[in-house]
Amino acid sequence: MSTNESYYIPSKATWPFLVVFGLAMFLAGFANLINESVLGKPMMILGGVTFIIMVAGWFSLQAIESEGGVYNAQVGRSYRMGMMWFIFSEVMFFAAFFGTLFYARMYSVPWLGGEGSGPGTSTQLLWEGFSAVWPTSGPGERYGFEESMGAWGLPALNTLILLSSGATVTWAHWGLIANNRQQLIRGLIATVTLGFLFVALQATEYHEAYTEMGLTLGSGIYGTTFFMLTGFHGLHVTLGAIILSVVLFRSIRGHFSKENHFVFEAAAWYWHFVDVVWLLLFVFVYWL
Amino acid sequence: MTAAATTHDEYHDHGPAKGFMRWIVTTNHKDIGTLYLVFALVMFFVGGIMAMVIRMELFEPGMQFVDPQFFNSMTTMHALVMVFGAVMPAFAGLANWMIPMMIGAPDMALPRLNNMSFWVLVFAVLLLASTLFMEGGAPAAGWTLYPPLVLQGGNNLPFAVFSVHLLGVSSILASINIIVTILNMRAPGMTMMKMPLFCWTWLITAFLLIAVLPVFAAAVTMLLTDAHFGTSFFDAAGGGDPVLYQHLFWFFGHPEVYIIVLPAFGVVSTVIPTFSRKPLFGYSSMVYATASIAFLSMIVWAHHQFTVGMPLAGELYFMYATMLIAVPTGVKVLNWTATMWKGSLTFETPMLFAVAFVVLFTFGGFTGVMLSLAPADFQYHDSYFVVAHFHYTLVVGGTFPVFAAVYYWLPKWTGHMYNEKLGQLHFWLTLFSFNLTFLVQHFLGLAGMPRRIPDYAIQFADFNMISSIGAFILGASQLLFLYIVVQTIRGGEKATDEVWEDAAKHGLEWTLPSPPPYHTFATAPEIK
Numbered sequence: 001m002s003t004n005e006s007y008y009i010p011s012k013a014t015w016p017f018l019v020v021f022g023l024a025m026f027l028a029g030f031a032n033l034i035n036e037s038v039l040g041k042p043m044m045i046l047g048g049v050t051f052i053i054m055v056a057g058w059f060s061l062q063a064i065e066s067e068g069g070v071y072n073a074q075v076g077r078s079y080r081m082g083m084m085w086f087i088f089s090e091v092m093f094f095a096a097f098f099g100t101l102f103y104a105r106m107y108s109v110p111w112l113g114g115e116g117s118g119p120g121t122s123t124q125l126l127w128e129g130f131s132a133v134w135p136t137s138g139p140g141e142r143y144g145f146e147e148s149m150g151a152w153g154l155p156a157l158n159t160l161i162l163l164s165s166g167a168t169v170t171w172a173h174w175g176l177i178a179n180n181r182q183q184l185i186r187g188l189i190a191t192v193t194l195g196f197l198f199v200a201l202q203a204t205e206y207h208e209a210y211t212e213m214g215l216t217l218g219s220g221i222y223g224t225t226f227f228m229l230t231g232f233h234g235l236h237v238t239l240g241a242i243i244l245s246v247v248l249f250r251s252i253r254g255h256f257s258k259e260n261h262f263v264f265e266a267a268a269w270y271w272h273f274v275d276v277v278w279l280l281l282f283v284f285v286y287w288l
Numbered sequence: 289m290t291a292a293a294t295t296h297d298e299y300h301d302h303g304p305a306k307g308f309m310r311w312i313v314t315t316n317h318k319d320i321g322t323l324y325l326v327f328a329l330v331m332f333f334v335g336g337i338m339a340m341v342i343r344m345e346l347f348e349p350g351m352q353f354v355d356p357q358f359f360n361s362m363t364t365m366h367a368l369v370m371v372f373g374a375v376m377p378a379f380a381g382l383a384n385w386m387i388p389m390m391i392g393a394p395d396m397a398l399p400r401l402n403n404m405s406f407w408v409l410v411f412a413v414l415l416l417a418s419t420l421f422m423e424g425g426a427p428a429a430g431w432t433l434y435p436p437l438v439l440q441g442g443n444n445l446p447f448a449v450f451s452v453h454l455l456g457v458s459s460i461l462a463s464i465n466i467i468v469t470i471l472n473m474r475a476p477g478m479t480m481m482k483m484p485l486f487c488w489t490w491l492i493t494a495f496l497l498i499a500v501l502p503v504f505a506a507a508v509t510m511l512l513t514d515a516h517f518g519t520s521f522f523d524a525a526g527g528g529d530p531v532l533y534q535h536l537f538w539f540f541g542h543p544e545v546y547i548i549v550l551p552a553f554g555v556v557s558t559v560i561p562t563f564s565r566k567p568l569f570g571y572s573s574m575v576y577a578t579a580s581i582a583f584l585s586m587i588v589w590a591h592h593q594f595t596v597g598m599p600l601a602g603e604l605y606f607m608y609a610t611m612l613i614a615v616p617t618g619v620k621v622l623n624w625t626a627t628m629w630k631g632s633l634t635f636e637t638p639m640l641f642a643v644a645f646v647v648l649f650t651f652g653g654f655t656g657v658m659l660s661l662a663p664a665d666f667q668y669h670d671s672y673f674v675v676a677h678f679h680y681t682l683v684v685g686g687t688f689p690v691f692a693a694v695y696y697w698l699p700k701w702t703g704h705m706y707n708e709k710l711g712q713l714h715f716w717l718t719l720f721s722f723n724l725t726f727l728v729q730h731f732l733g734l735a736g737m738p739r740r741i742p743d744y745a746i747q748f749a750d751f752n753m754i755s756s757i758g759a760f761i762l763g764a765s766q767l768l769f770l771y772i773v774v775q776t777i778r779g780g781e782k783a784t785d786e787v788w789e790d791a792a793k794h795g796l797e798w799t800l801p802s803p804p805p806y807h808t809f810a811t812a813p814e815i816k
Contacts, residue, residue, distance in 0.1 A: 009395050009807070012305055012313040016404035024411035024454065031415075031446035034516050058400075078397040078468050085464045089498045096506035096536055100521065108529035116599060123524070140525025218518035221527030228510075228519065 008075045015058035022051030059246075066262070067255055076262055083266040087273050090236070094277055097232065101225045101284060105134050109221065112139055137220030145215040149226060151286035154205050158198055159282050162237075165194035166275045169244070169268050177258055181251070188248040191271070195241035202234045229285055236274045243267045303806055312407075315399035316806060317384045322701075323406050324381030325694075329770070331373030331413065332687075336763050338366035343725075343759035345742050346752050359742035360428035365420070367431035371548070372455050373413050375686040379551040380405075380462050382693050383490050385701065387466065389797040389804065390484045392475025392813045397468040405462040412454030419444035430740060432537055433508065435522040435530050439515045449512045456501040463494035475796075477815030481575070484795050485568060488575050489554030492582045496543045496550075499586065504540035507533060531596050538589035546585040548682060549649075550578060552689035553620060556642045559692050560624050562794045563639035564631030570623040577616035577623075584613045594665045603662045610660035614653065621650050636788075637711035641692035644719055645684055652680030655730065670740075673733025679726045691718070691769070698776055699783035703803040706776040714772060717765035724758030 029043030065071065071079075110116065112123050113132025130139035135148040149155070172187025174180075206227075209215040217227045247267045250256065256264055304310045304319065311323060341362045345353055354362070384402065388395055396402045419426040424442035427433065438445065470491045474483070510521040510533070520526020522533050553574075561568045568574065590598060590606040598606075624646050635643070655677040659665055668674060691714075699705050728751040733739075737748045744752065783802040791798040796815075800808055 010315050010399055013315050013400040013403045014313050016400050017312050017407050020404055020407040020411055023408075024415065027450040027454065028415060028418075028447075031450055034446040034512075035443045074472065078472050081468045081472060082398055082401070082464050085467055085498055086460075089460050089464075089502045092499050093502035093506050096503040096539075099503075099539075100506075100510070100532060100536070103532050103535065104527065104529070108524075108532060109527050111529075112524065112527065122597070126524075136527050138520055138523070138525055138527030140523075216518070217513070218520075220520050224513075224519040224521055224526065224528070228513065 008070065008072055015054055015061065018054040019051060019058060022047050022049075022054050026051055063250060063255065063263075066260065071260070076260070079262045080265065083262075083269060087269060090273065094229075094232070097225070097229050098280065098284065101229065104221045104225060109134065109136055135222035137222060140220075143214075143216065143218045143220065143223075145213060145219040145223060147213050147215075148222065149205070149209065149213075149215065149286055151282065154201055155282055155286045158201050159278065161194050161198045161201070162275050162278050165191045165198070166272055168194065169271055173264065173268060176251075176256060176261055176264060179258060181254075184251050184256075185248065188244060188251055192241055192244050192248055195237060195244060195271075199234060199238050199241065202230065202237075226285060229281055233274065233277050233281055236277070240267070240271050240274050243270065313403070315395070315403050317388050317395045317399070317402065318701075318804070318806065320396075320402050320406050321381045321383075321385030324377045324384060324409075327406075327410065328374050328378035328381060328690075329773070331369055331377065332766070333770075334417075335366050335369035335374055336766060338362045338369065339759060340763050342366060343756040346744070347756040348753060349744055349746055349749050351743055354742070356742045357425060357428055360430075360740060361420070361426040363740050364427050364429065364431050365416075368416060368427075369413070371431070371544070371682075375548050375682070375690065376459065377409060378686075378690045379490075379493075379548070380459075382486075382551065382555070382690070382697075383462075383466055386697065386797060387469060387487055387490060388473070389800065389808055390487055390795055391470065391473060391478050392796055392809050392815065393469060393473035394807060394809050396465050397473050398465045401461050402465050405458050405465065408454050408458040408461070412451045412458060415447055415454065416451040419447045422447075432534075432541065433511065434537070435511060435514065435533050438511060439522075445515055446512060449508045452508045453505055456505045459497050460501055463497040466490055466494040467498075475809065475812040475815055481572065482815065484554075485557040485571065485574055485578075486551070486554035489550045489557075489578050492578050493547050493550045496547050496582050496585070500540040500543045500547075503536055507536035507540070510536075531593070534593045534596060535590065538592045539586070542589040542592065543582070543585045545678075545682065545685075546581055549685040550582065552645070552685050553578065555689040555693045555696075556624065556645050557620075558794065559638045559642040559696050560627050560646075562696075562788050562791055563634055563636060563642075564628045565633075565790060566627055566631045567793075568623070569626035569629075570619070573619055574623055577619040580616040581613060584609065584616070588613065591660055591662075591665070594662045595669045607660055607662040611657060614657055617653055621646060621653075636695070636708060637706075637715055638692040638696035640712065640715045641688045641695070644715070645688045645692070648680060648684040648688070648722075652677060652684060655680065668733060670738055671733035672729045672737045672739055675739050676726050676729035676733060679729070683722060683726070688718075691715075694773065696788075697797075698773065699787045700797060700800075700802050700804070702777050703783055703801075704776050704780035705783050705787075706772050706780065710768065710772050710775075714765060714768045717768065718762065721758045721761035721765060725755050725762055726758075728754050728758075 025047030026044055027047070029040050029045070029047050031040075033040030033044055109132045111132075112127055113130055114123060115132065127139035135145075137144050168187050168190040172184050172191065175183025175185075175187055215223055215226070217223055244267050247264055250263070304316065305313055311319065314320060314323075341354060342359065345351075345359055384396065387393075416426075422443050424444060427438065427441050427444050427448045429438035429441060433448065438448075441448070470483070470487055474480075480488075510519065513519040514521050514523060514528075520528040522528050522530045524530070557568055557574060588606055588610045590602060591610045594603055594606070628643075633639070655673070659668055659674065659677060695706060695711055732748055732751050732755070735748065737744055785800065785802050786792050786798050787802060788798075796813065797804075799813070
C-alpha cells in the first residue's frame with residue numbers, strides 16, 4: 001500500500017513507441033526473410049538496429065533518472081514486482097518446452113512404438129517395427145544421428161561454470177551492500193566472464209554436434225528438443241550476460257548505492273533464473 | 289539532487305501533450321484506457337464485418353459470394369480479431385481507466401510500460417491484418433492454428449506467428465502493470481478485501497495471462513520452426529505428435545476463455561449492486577470463486593480434444609475436472625441473484641445488459657456442461673452446437689458486460705449522460721438478434737451441421753437463413769451503439785458526479801468529478 005507523500009508519474013514517453021516500431025519492423029523483416037522476399041534482410045537489419053538504439057535510449061533515461069534520485073521507494077517496489085512477474089512469464093515459456101520434452105519421452109514416442117491400448121494400437125500399424133527408445137530421430141528415419149549428447153564432458157564443465165557465476169554475482173552483491181566498490185566490480189567482471197565463457201563452450205558443443213556427431217535441429221524429436229531447449233537457454237544466458245555487462249559498466253561509472261540498485265538485483269535474479277533452467281536442462285536433456 | 293529539482297516539472301506536469309502526439313507519447317492511464325477502448329471498438333467492427341461475410345455465405349446452401357479458402361480465412365480471422373483485437377483490449381481499456389480510480393492511485397504503477405503495451409498491440413494486429421493482402425491470403429486453419437493444416441498456409445504463417453508473439457508481449461506487459469498497480473498502489477486503508485470486485489477479477493485474470501500466454505508463444509514458435517527450420521515437434525515421422533500442439537494450445541486456450549470472462553464477472557458484480565441499491569451479496573465468496581475458476585481453468589484443457597484419441601484415464605480426468613468448474617460459477621450466479629433479491633431494482637441500460645448476461649451466460653454454461661461429458665462430446669465435437677455454445681459464453685460473457693461497462697461509466701468519462709432511450713433500444717435489438725442468430729445454431733449442431741464449412745446440406749437451410757438474418761440485425765444494431773457513444777462524447781445532458789443514485793457507496797470513482805481531471809488522486813484518498 002502506498003504511504004508516499006507524492007507520487008512519481010512520468011508525463012511523456014517517446015521511447016516506448018519507437019522501441020515497438022523497431023521491434024515490429026524487425027519481426028516483419030524476419031517474416032519476409034522466411035518467405036524469401038528481398039525486403040526481408042534490410043527491414044530486419046533496420047528494425048533490429050532501431051530496436052537496440054531505442055532500448056538503449058530508454059534505459060539510459062531510466063539510469064539518469066534513477067541516479068538523479070527521481071524514484072522513491074514505492075517505484076523501487078513496483079520495479080521489483082514487475083521483474084518478478086516477468087521472470088514468472090519466462091518460467092512458463094521454458095515450462096512449455098520442458099513439457100514438450102516430457103510429452104515426447106513419456107507419451108508420443110512410446111505410442112509410436114505401439115505401447116498402450118489407446119493411441120498405440122493405430123500407430124503400430126503405421127510404423128511397423130519402430131522400437132521406441134530415447135534418444136530417437138523418429139520412425140520416419142529422415143535424418144539419423146550417430147550418437148546422442150553425453151552429460152559428463154562439456155555440459156558438466158558448463159554446469160560448474162554457471163554455478164560459479166551464480167556465486168560470484170552474489171559476492172558482488174555483498175560488495176555493493178557493504179559499499180565495497182572493488183568487490184562489486186571484481187565480482188561482476190568474474191560473472192560476465194564466466195557467462196560469456198559458457199556461451200562460447202555451448203557454441204563449441206553445437207559445432208561438434210553438427211560437424212562430428214551428425215546431430216542437428218532436423219534430427220527428429222531428439223535433435224529438435226535438444227537444440228530448442230538448450231538454444232533458448234543459450235539466448236537467455238547471452239542476454240543475461242549483456243545485461244550484467246551494462247550493470248558492470250554502470251558500476252564502474254559509480255552508479256548504484258546500498259539503497260538504490262534495482263537494476264543490479266533484477267539482473268542477478270535473471271541470472272539465477274537461467275542458472276536454475278540450466279540445472280534442469282542438465283538433468284533432463286543431457287543426463288537422464 | 290539539483291538535477292532532480294530542475295527536472296521536477298517534467299515528472300509532475302498537469303496536462304496532456306498538444307495535438308496528435310498526445311496519443312503517441314502519453315503515459316496517462318485515462319488516455320491509454322481511451323486508446324484501448326477506441327481500438328477495441330474499431331476491431332469490433334472489423335471482426336463484425338468478417339462475421340457478416342460468413343453469414344452472407346451461409347445464408348443459403350451452395351456457394352454464393354466467396355471461395356472456400358477465403359471463407360476459412362474469415363472464420364479464422366474473425367475469431368482472432370474478436371478475441372485479441374476487440375474483447376481483450378476492451379477489458380484492458382476498462383482496467384486502465386478504472387483500476388487506478390477504484391483503488392485511489394494516481395496512475396498505473398509502470399506508466400511507460402503501459403504506453404508500450406498499447407502500441408505493441410496495434411503493431412501486432414497490423415502484422416496479422418497484413419496477411420489478408422498477401423499471396424495465399426490470411427491464415428485459414430481456424431483460430432486454433434492446428435498443425436499440420438496451418439503449416440500449409442504459405443506466406444502467412446511467419447506473420448501470424450510473430451503477430452501472436454507481439455500480442456503476447458502486449459498482454460503480458462499490461463498484466464504485469466495491472467498486478468503491480470493493484471498490489472503496490474492502493475490508497476492507505478484500501479485493503480485487498482475492500483477492493484471493488486472488478487480489481488480482484490482483473491488481478492486474477494492478469495495472473496492467468498502471464499501464466500498461459502508464454503505457452504502459446506512457445507507453441508507457435510514450434511509451428512514456425514517445424515515449417516521452416518526442420519524441427520519435428522508436430523511431425524510423427526520425426527517422433528513428434530500433432531496432438532502435442534493441441535495440448536499446448538489449449539493449456540493457453542482454455543484459460544483464455546476465462547481471461548475474457550473473469551473481468552466481465554467483475555463488471556457485472558459492479559453494475560448489479562448499484563442498480564439493486566444493495567451491496568454485493570457474498571463478496572468474499574465471489575473472490576474465492578474467481579480464484580477457484582482460474583485455478584481449475586488451468587487443469588482442464590484437454591476437454592477440447594476428447595476426440596483425438598487420448599487414453600481413457602485422460603478422458604475421464606478432464607471430464608470430471610471440467611464439471612467441477614460449474615461449482616464456483618454457480619456460486620457467482622447465485623450471488624448475483626441474491627444481490628438483486630429484494631433490492632430496489634431499476635433497469636437502466638447497464639443493468640439490462642448485466643441481467644441479460646446472468647441469464648444467457650448461465651444458459652451457455654449449461655451447454656458447456658453438456659459438452660464436458662466425454663461420451664456425448666463425440667457427437668457435438670466440431671459441430672455448430674459448439675459454435676452456439678461459445679458464442680453464448682463469449683459474446684454474452686465478453687461483449688454484453690463491455691456494453692454494460694461502457695453505458696455505466698461513459699457518463700463518468702465524458703461528463704455527459706448517454707441517451708437512455710436509444711441505449712435501451714440498442715439493448716433490446718442486441719438481445720433479440722443475438723438469440724435469433726445463435727439459438728438456432730444449437731439445433732443445427734445437434735442435427736449434424738459441421739462448423740467451418742462454406743456450404744451445407746439442404747436440410748440445414750431454414751435455420752441458417754434465420755441465423756443469418758439475426759446476424760445482419762445484430763451487426764446493424766451495433767451502428768446504433770457507435771452513434772450513441774459518439775453522441776455522448778460530443779455533448780448531451782450534463783452528468784452529475786455520482787451519475788447513478790447513491791453510486792458513491794459502490795466505488796471511489798463516483799467521488800470524483802464527471803469528467804474526472806487529467807490526474808486524479810495525486811494525493812491518496814483516505815479509505816475508511
